[in-house]
Amino acid sequence: MERSAFESARAVLDSVKAPDACKAAQTFVARTGRDAAFQLEACVHCGQCAEACHFYLVTGDPRFTPVYKLWPMRNAYRRERAPFASLKRLLGLAPPAPTAQELAEWSELLYDSCNLCGRCTLACPMGIDIAGLVRQAREGMSAAGFAPADLYDAAERALEAGSPMGVRWPALKRQIELQERETGLEIPVDAEGADYLLVLSSMEIIGYPEILGALARIFRQAGLSWTLPSAGFEATNVGVQIGSREVAAALLSRIVDAAERLKVKYVVSPECGHAYSALRWEGPNLLGRPYSFKVVQITELLDQLVREGRLRTRGKDARRLTFHDPCQIVRRGGVTRAPRQLMDSVSGNFVEMPASGAATFCCGGGGGVSAIHRAEKLRFAAFERKKRQVDATGAEALVTCCSNCRNVLEEAMEQYGMTLPVLGLTELIAQYLEPGERQP
């Protein structure tokens, strides 16, 4: 089963060596079902989505209007599948089929200048899920060779090595050993029958490995039965970002296999926005079956443990702290309250950004943009809107619960000469754990 999923995913990547506009359009059209069609049909071209998109707001370039990013694929739908399409083709009134040149141009619009953050979806007066449609448009683009090379490379690495950053088990094992030495706690691996399976993002393993020690301390105090898997530990899913269902399903199947092999009750989605989206919301649909376990986002779990009294903190951070909402966890994922409850438990001076929560601006790196080298300048430009939000709070430190956001924020803040530190929420909680940890 797994082998066929991986062969299918590799076949998709192999088939895109020669870009094919016809295939891109066909893929998009074939995947346009009832819900997407109602939304494609409902647009009145009011342009209000532009006001929601940071790429448009900072550049003033009308091409960055979210719904315009769908134009070639919308035309393909209108030409091939929309009501009256046959009649319009007969009368010569159907829009032209997208060309390879057009789609190559649109690669910038559908990838570099879209974080799939969904702020446009929230703003659309017609209720069109523009971010969802961009995600679907990427399926056509990626299936036909029009996605950015950096994302194809990341997908190759993820299929080959198990991680888009090339992180393999020995690298994680080394980090586990370091954190075990640091904390004096054992980090369980492949513990069959554990309640919770923790998966991680490569960014956490490479950039913020302290989170492992933090979680070991937290789970110890809460008395949680948990484990890491030696295979299927990577939570991120470049297949979702590039728009390849085959790649996404293949990568996801590693986690599902690990969860089923170890017979866990829950899989803990880590501090990573799109990993949560892939695992929690897209996963069962990509695999075509419900899970035998539940998926819980780490902040939801920590909030639950605090509310149940299993996780106790002492003292509060006196600095003025603010919180950055990762789009896929908050706006698109529905986990809004939990991080705020946690912030309140460890911060004595937590201040919300203006337009925080569902309407917040993306860090600029979501939706795979941070992995696209050619998009770097645009990403830093888009950060200007986030900067305004952060500056308005007068915060001394910025907290978030997505390691990719954290990395992107740090890079962008360096560009803008901002000096406030960016903290991970889980690590912040661990820092204020009540001493006298419970025995397992």
Next chain:
Amino acid sequence: MTPMELLEFARGPALWASLAVLILGSVWRVAAIWRLGAAPDLSEPRSTRLIAGAMRSIFGRMLPRKEIGRGRLGALNGYLYHAGLAVIVFGYLPHLHFIERLTGLAWPPLPGPVVYFAVGITFVALFLALLERLMDPVRRLLSGFDDYFSWFVVILPCATGMIAINMSYPPGAAPAPPLDPLPLAIHLLSVELLFVWLPFGKLAHTFLVFASRGLTGAALERKGAAV
């Protein structure tokens, strides 16, 4: 064809034909989309109050979110012509006679000055909307034949209606033909053009908006996300 014959044509075969196109075209458009089907969502829902989410989206999106784009003049202008058109169509006495003849439904009309004021507002707002579409880079980029033709078929009945407003009628009931039937015939034909175009272009948002808003609202509610 005399003006009276034209009016009879507009009130008779043209009206029924345009209504048939309006209804059948709209049903066809919705049915053609519906038949595309939807795969069941296999992820575990955080909320099952999907109808509540759909309703919140349908009604909540009537107002822009305060954090995003509220106060943009173009958005405010949209309220003006939508409200103005509603007052004209559902508040003007001759239109109510027309609706009553077609459907048997009747309600009290709005005072004439209110309707005339709405006509003025609607005209100005529609021209501002066109101006914005032509001059604003975003709106201009998004606009095509459908946008401009739809604008035309909306404003045309307003213009022809204004010409027909002060028609003289012979003594008797209002439904009797006016002394000069030509303005009314042209007005009716312009309305019928609107009926014929509505199912095929963006004006179909009059009914598609409920599906689009509702589906997105239900999907976001399912995740427990802001609708």
